[in-house]
Amino acid sequence: MSPPPNVAAFLEECRLRVDAALEGILPAEATVPERLHRALRYPVFAGGKRLRPALLLAANQACGGDPEAALPAAAAIELIHTYSLVHDDLPAMDDDALRRGRATCHVAFDEATAILVGDALLTLAFETLATLAAVPPAIRAQVASEIAAAAGSRGMVAGQALDLEAEGEAIDGARLEQIHRLKTGALLRAAVTSGALLAGAPAAEVEALRGFGEAAGLAFQIVDDLLDVEGTSAAIGKTAGKDARSGKATFPAVWGIPASRARAAQAAARAQASLAPFGERGDLLRALADFVIARDR
16 A cells, blocks of 8 residues: 655655746746736735646546646646636725735736736736647647636636625525535536546546536535634634625625534535545545544634
């Protein structure tokens, strides 16, 4: 039996590799217009965990893929995630002044620039996916389609719209799960399925990883909601307690803290159970599911 994976070391290795890939993808600050390109790089290199790229690379590894070939797609997923955070923080959305421990993009620059930053990051992500040099065209198209569906009006954008509609409303647990399966879970799910597709995995393994991503995404969001209640702004890198003050629908608000913790653990267990077909090849993904519910930021 192989030793348990070192999740912290894997995440740090992924962060370094993804950051290097992003450096090669993003225009330099001196590119005209300079202010826009300074703003473009500002949220990307703000110190994120790079969890979505790590999940893509871990899934690719579990399916026997080539991590170097998958790395640009991992960077593209991070660009999409970062765009979503920039737009999520805007005054018209969640109106937050703090992200990853420093001023949000619209505060550091201005609102119009932040909108353009989000637009440019999303566009650059799909330019990157369209030009994956080491990937056969059919798989390249399949991965781009998978990620686009997860990011669009039937995925992440849908979740954001439903989240805004639910502000100040009393909603039930089923509707809350629907919001967060779309807003958070869709892109996490696309990360792991894309990793499998890039490895040329059989359909059964892709579907198993789809189930893993769905459950892991739910666990991630429940823990995120708990951290907003129990964490501090310094620890979590954003404004703690803001969800409650804004009247946002959250898992602790609907279920209470103990039940939310139990639901996060149940979702993580479902994620791990989805990996049964992989045997030891799924150990890194199992460890990442444990990390999702144990994290403190």
